[in-house]
Amino acid sequence: MAKDTDRLTLYKELEKQLKYSRFVHTMGVTFTATSLAMRYGADVKKAELAGLLHDCAKYVPVDEMERICREGGLEISSFERGNSALLHSKAGSVLARTKYGVTDKEVLDAIRFHTTGRPGMTLLDKIVFIADYMEPGREEAPDLSIVRPLAFSDLDQALLQILSDTLDYLEGTGKKIDPMTRRTWEFYKTMVQTEK
Numbered sequence: 001m002a003k004d005t006d007r008l009t010l011y012k013e014l015e016k017q018l019k020y021s022r023f024v025h026t027m028g029v030t031f032t033a034t035s036l037a038m039r040y041g042a043d044v045k046k047a048e049l050a051g052l053l054h055d056c057a058k059y060v061p062v063d064e065m066e067r068i069c070r071e072g073g074l075e076i077s078s079f080e081r082g083n084s085a086l087l088h089s090k091a092g093s094v095l096a097r098t099k100y101g102v103t104d105k106e107v108l109d110a111i112r113f114h115t116t117g118r119p120g121m122t123l124l125d126k127i128v129f130i131a132d133y134m135e136p137g138r139e140e141a142p143d144l145s146i147v148r149p150l151a152f153s154d155l156d157q158a159l160l161q162i163l164s165d166t167l168d169y170l171e172g173t174g175k176k177i178d179p180m181t182r183r184t185w186e187f188y189k190t191m192v193q194t195e196k
């Protein structure tokens with residue numbers, strides 16, 4: 001976001017586009033992402049922009065999400081097809097580029113991977129992924145009392161905790177697990193163990 005006027009326009013636009021509860025969540029993610037960016041020396045403006053736009057496609061109908069992804073050149077896996085919970089992040093990265101004029105690949109990738117993560121995440125990827133999980137309005141996620149302080153002392157450990165909790169939840173409810181989430185967990189589990 002180059003100018004404050006652009007920034008304020010984006011806030012106003014998102015407030016109109018999102019349901020009020022989703023807008024409040026978006027503000028929480030933005031606040032948390034910028035706080036983590038300050039803590040870890042990441043670009044605060046990029047963290048703010050990715051936080052603001054991470055759910056910009058949340059209320060787009062799933063068939064429209066699929067069209068947006070196709071037209072944006074993003075492949076849709078068989079697992080993602082018809083799954084708005086997964087597709088909104090990919091479609092959001094395309095909308096961030098085409099509708100909101102974002103050209104920064106790092107910001108677009110942080111939006112794209114905020115739901116599943118990916119092996120070898122950038123610092124900004126990690127920040128937005130973690131912020132989405134633990135923003136102040138979140139109450140239902142497991143181990144928030146562990147994750148929140150951990151995120152400000154060891155980002156990779158916090159990421160691994162979130163991924164482990166997510167996989168445990170999905171396995172416990174019998175829900176299908178996106179292969180990217182499992183690959184991300186395996187990558188960080190190995191990385192964190194190697195560092196010990």
